[in-house]
Amino acid sequence: MSEERRQWVCATLDVEGGERVAGSPTRPVSMGMAAKKKLWKPDSILRVRFLEGSPALHERVLQAASAWLVDGVRLRFAPAQRGEPAPIRIAFDPGRGSWSYIGTDCRGIHPSQPTMNLGWATLATPEHDFQSVVIHEFGHALGLLHEHNHPEALIQWNRAAVYADLEGPPNNWDREKIDHNVFARFDASTVVTTDFDKASVMIYTIPSNWTLDGKSFMPSWKLSEGDVETIRKLYS
Numbered sequence: 001m002s003e004e005r006r007q008w009v010c011a012t013l014d015v016e017g018g019e020r021v022a023g024s025p026t027r028p029v030s031m032g033m034a035a036k037k038k039l040w041k042p043d044s045i046l047r048v049r050f051l052e053g054s055p056a057l058h059e060r061v062l063q064a065a066s067a068w069l070v071d072g073v074r075l076r077f078a079p080a081q082r083g084e085p086a087p088i089r090i091a092f093d094p095g096r097g098s099w100s101y102i103g104t105d106c107r108g109i110h111p112s113q114p115t116m117n118l119g120w121a122t123l124a125t126p127e128h129d130f131q132s133v134v135i136h137e138f139g140h141a142l143g144l145l146h147e148h149n150h151p152e153a154l155i156q157w158n159r160a161a162v163y164a165d166l167e168g169p170p171n172n173w174d175r176e177k178i179d180h181n182v183f184a185r186f187d188a189s190t191v192v193t194t195d196f197d198k199a200s201v202m203i204y205t206i207p208s209n210w211t212l213d214g215k216s217f218m219p220s221w222k223l224s225e226g227d228v229e230t231i232r233k234l235y236s
């Protein structure tokens with residue numbers, strides 16, 4: 001059952017689904033989560049422009065991303081034609097990690113700039129690693145948030161270990177950025193949630209040394225039942 005997979009950390013920054021709260025939650029419930037105000041209109045055709053990379057790589061990305069388009073989901077992805085506006089713009093800069101803006105926030109980014117970077121996705125990337133990172137970042141592009149930022153997330157962080165790992169390369173984050181990305185939680189009134197599902201593609205990579213109880217998480221390489229439930233709830 002054990003599978004060697006790359007432990008990649010998503011560097012998505014603009015994850016305010018709304019207000020951040022510092023509270024101390026006590027109930028381990030519902031986690032699948034999306035930013036209410038950042039969802040696309042159902043029946044949208046989301047144009048995707050690739051700012052670099054080969055046609056074969058583009059096709060591989062779109063193929064992986066289509067995992068979200070399960071029965072009932074009223075959305076489509078389509079490659080943008082030349083000159084056509086594209087709210088989702090993808091770069092493959094290996095020096096910038098993997099991240100995406102959240103949902104309709106993509107529309108506020110200057111058209112010359114990427115809204116998503118897939119720094120670890122190449123034609124040589126093993127299938128499960130590739131799917132894991134592409135599906136996860138497209139989840140952000142569809143408005144989904146990291147599950148560990150849920151208002152009721154119960155993760156026993158080993159803060160010293162998280163700081164030690166993320167302050168160093170390749171992330172080189174300062175403490176404020178780590179606090180914001182890893183430890184902050186969302187205000188429940190600003191997010192849509194479904195039941196907790198640790199098999200989600202939207203789980204953040206959490207190595208066991210980051211938790212006091214030794215629990216670890218890794219984003220799945222395929223949609224879980226909870227992910228399917230979440231995307232249908234949002235877009236059907």
Ligand SMILES: [Zn+2]
Nearest residue numbers: 010012136146
């Ligand atoms: Zn992410």
